Amino acid sequence: MAPVTRRALSRGCCRLAVVLALAVVASVAADDESSSGPNWHVVSVTSLLPTAVCTPKRAAASNSSALSVVHRHGPCSPLQARGGEPSHAEILDRDQDRVDSIHRLTAGPSTADDPASASKGVSLPARRGVPLGTANYIVSVGLGTPKRDFLVVFDTGSDLSWVQCKPCDDCYQQHDPLFDPSQSTTYSAVPCRAPECRRLDSGSCSSGKCRYEVVYGDMSQTDGNLARDTLTLGPSLSDQLQGFVFGCGDDDTGLFGKADGLFGLGRDKVSLASQAAAKYGAGFSYCLPSSSSAEGYLSLGSAAPPNAQFTAMVTRSDTPSFYYLNLVGIKVAGRTVRVAPAVFRMAGTVIDSGTVITRLPSRAYSALRSSFAGLMRRYKRAPALSILDTCYDFTGRAKVQIPSVALLFDGGATVNLGFGGVLYVANKSQACLAFASNGDDTSIGILGNMQQKTFAVVYDVANQKIGFGAKGCS
Incomplete structure (x- = not known):
């Protein structure tokens, strides 16, 4: 085996340094590229809060x-x-x-307040x-x-x-x-x-x-x-x-x-x-x-926009007044979050106009939070806000880049949330992931109104299906 000279070792180290430097540049470029395009929301910080004028x-x-x-x-x-x-x-x-x-x-x-009534x-x-x-x-x-x-x-x-x-x-x-x-x-x-x-x-x-x-x-x-x-x-x-x-x-x-x-x-x-x-x-x-x-x-009436995607309306005999559907998956920045479908099926999901924040089974929320937070490392974390535990401080920034979130429903319906369905913005220094955990996997999931914003949400009772049409209002 030929001896390794100091000069050869030096040349090898230099080549390794160059390779590592190029890898870092490529990584940064890839990160910059991944944080733009259809899988990301790029918004002005000044537009985060509603105006005082109707x-x-x-x-x-x-x-x-x-x-x-x-x-x-x-x-x-x-x-x-x-x-x-x-x-x-x-x-x-x-x-x-x-x-x-x-x-x-x-x-x-x-577990109801009034057992005699709840039994019905x-x-x-x-x-x-x-x-x-x-x-x-x-x-x-x-x-x-x-x-x-x-x-x-x-x-x-x-x-x-x-x-x-x-x-x-x-x-x-x-x-x-x-x-x-x-x-x-x-x-x-x-x-x-x-x-x-x-x-x-x-x-x-x-x-x-x-x-x-x-x-x-x-x-x-x-x-x-x-x-x-x-x-x-x-x-x-x-x-x-x-x-x-x-x-x-x-x-x-x-x-x-x-x-x-x-x-x-x-x-x-x-x-x-x-x-x-x-x-x-x-x-x-x-x-x-x-x-x-x-x-x-x-x-x-149940008239639907041409772009509406539908999923089956599920009926439950124990609580038949609510509207149920089957959430089967979540995507963050275009990639499906790793959650077993059985986690969503365990308790099911109700869609509700009066609940603000969507509630997910504990394992589903943990996976969503992990995926989302992993793509938000560039931003300073902010304190939790009540039930919202994944918050960020955008102070001093002109624009922010937020990974997209899509909800996947039974039958193939995909609801690509707008920016307002991804973050709950209290102020520029406290913008939080607009989802929360149920605390367990056995309580029913709830699709809240934050994630319904700007969609034409169609309750087609005659045909037992629920639809979502993008850009239903501004």
């Missing part, structure tokens, strides 16, 4: 019944009260209250433990003859619609004057013997009138008379629902803000979606705006 821009909806949807705490909302909005931590804490309520309902009667599931409209929590989005509806307009929360996790009514024993302060049944020529109380009354979980009879009670998961509550009246959803007579069944609340307390009531879009017969099915078709769609300073829509 910029209503929404796509034309499928029919004249389309209602404008706004975030109740944003500048487009008539309910906005300067200085009275909850903090981000309060919003997320309330969100957890709603999630806890959904988990109790879907876990079975042994949630197919009946008036019951204890219905989710409420943050109740983010509101619409304006007309009620009575002549009609009066009311600002109400809409919620896919509730069935019974209600407004506060005169005379009221104990009502919270709301935006508009209370609904006065005596001033409507088409109002009538639902009698105790009516089928709608007999279906109530917690209904009772008082002076021949049917009484209802709904206690929500955050302990907000509404009690009153079950009633019928004309509901107006658009500018013409063709947009009226005669004999619409709703709750006329006269004893209401809780975290409703200044909304005049709540309209349910669940799957029970008493929900707005079910009562409107004969007129508009079995289903509805909505588009939640990209920020609280923009506007979306809620439309009855």
